[in-house]
Amino acid sequence: MTIAKRIETAIEGSSWIRKMFEAGDSLKSIHGDDKVFDFSLGNPNVEPPEQFKAALRKMAANSGGRDHGYPPNTGLADVRRSVAAYLSKEQQADLSEQDVIMTCGAAGGLNVILKAILDPEDEVIVPAPYFVEYNAYAANHGGVLKTVPTLADFSLDLGAIKAAIGSKTKALLINSPNNPTGQIYPEEDLRQLGRLLTEKSRSLNRTIYLVSDEPYRKIVYAGKQVPSLFTCYSETMITTSYSKDLSIPGERIGFLAVNPAAAYREDLLNGMALANRILGYVNAPVLMQRVIGELQGCQVDVAEYARKRDLICDGLADCGYEFTPPAGAFYLFPRSPIPDDVAFVGMLQEKLILAVPGSGFGGPGYFRIAFCVDDDTIINAMPGFKAVYKQATS
Ligand SMILES: Cc1ncc(COP(=O)(O)O)c(C=O)c1O
Numbered sequence: 001m002t003i004a005k006r007i008e009t010a011i012e013g014s015s016w017i018r019k020m021f022e023a024g025d026s027l028k029s030i031h032g033d034d035k036v037f038d039f040s041l042g043n044p045n046v047e048p049p050e051q052f053k054a055a056l057r058k059m060a061a062n063s064g065g066r067d068h069g070y071p072p073n074t075g076l077a078d079v080r081r082s083v084a085a086y087l088s089k090e091q092q093a094d095l096s097e098q099d100v101i102m103t104c105g106a107a108g109g110l111n112v113i114l115k116a117i118l119d120p121e122d123e124v125i126v127p128a129p130y131f132v133e134y135n136a137y138a139a140n141h142g143g144v145l146k147t148v149p150t151l152a153d154f155s156l157d158l159g160a161i162k163a164a165i166g167s168k169t170k171a172l173l174i175n176s177p178n179n180p181t182g183q184i185y186p187e188e189d190l191r192q193l194g195r196l197l198t199e200k201s202r203s204l205n206r207t208i209y210l211v212s213d214e215p216y217r218k219i220v221y222a223g224k225q226v227p228s229l230f231t232c233y234s235e236t237m238i239t240t241s242y243s244k245d246l247s248i249p250g251e252r253i254g255f256l257a258v259n260p261a262a263a264y265r266e267d268l269l270n271g272m273a274l275a276n277r278i279l280g281y282v283n284a285p286v287l288m289q290r291v292i293g294e295l296q297g298c299q300v301d302v303a304e305y306a307r308k309r310d311l312i313c314d315g316l317a318d319c320g321y322e323f324t325p326p327a328g329a330f331y332l333f334p335r336s337p338i339p340d341d342v343a344f345v346g347m348l349q350e351k352l353i354l355a356v357p358g359s360g361f362g363g364p365g366y367f368r369i370a371f372c373v374d375d376d377t378i379i380n381a382m383p384g385f386k387a388v389y390k391q392a393t394s
Pocket of ligand 1: 131215240241249
């Protein structure tokens, strides 16, 4: 073998999203791009805001001197200051630039956090369904991902979380608005979660961290808001990115922040600054740091996603599909009309519709639709969705 066994196994079991992507490519080459309805990827299709383009032009026009040299591993101080000022309002906490580290997206932020806190075989608990890359991220740093179920509406099952916490638990990892369910955890549940983690940390004599992965925080519907996590539990770290809310996932820019009230705040930040460097990121892309430093509070036009959400929800409800409408993000997680979600997704594929089986997210019996696609893709896919529903339920 020329590559590591662990990686070979990971490639073999590679995610459903990737499988769908590959299936899509092959179907598109046979039938043509416009004949295939691809709902498999969370790649934003709403245009980045004008302010982003203007800031990018400005930074490019003024580029010179040592602008493109290595910045501090944690990121440029003035950019972190601007992020901290915005975050202080959002999280209702008093953050300074010291509490923020710029990262290569939320994925980079998660890897930095896990690298800094996990000892071999430490457990990271995650409510399922969940973003499947978490498995690899925990394993990257010697940790083990342990899933717990959620309730029927995909809200937190605090009883299941309580039962899952043990002497190896190092962190609880949550993602709200959630990929794949689109649900937002309510504030009261998060407060109870904070109390539970405080009690468990005390009784186990070990700090259990709450890690909040928030790349969809700003993509919310019908006036919904994502509660502050820092006010719910002191030992909280958040990570996020501008991938989804500015539609720039290819630019790999995000940040992590540690609750200023965390008991080991300084150790955590020192550990994460080192992790950012030694994981090989070195630092987040410096041009993008400067750009987003000017764009705090700026975001894509969420009304566009709201329109797509309504189109897909109304269309699928008409066909007979059952689902909870998403409160945020750009995913819908309907129940599969037949118990075997993998078989159902195969039936959709026969009508050239690409979705991802819920099994790929630890949520069997459901399937995920990423509705960050053109309106026409949603509209033109409806006859196929209808036909497959009829076929599956007859
Ligand atoms: C829940 C979740 N976390 C993290 C990421 C990684 O995003 P980023 O581009 O910020 O690294 C994604 C990307 O789809 C995601 O859905």
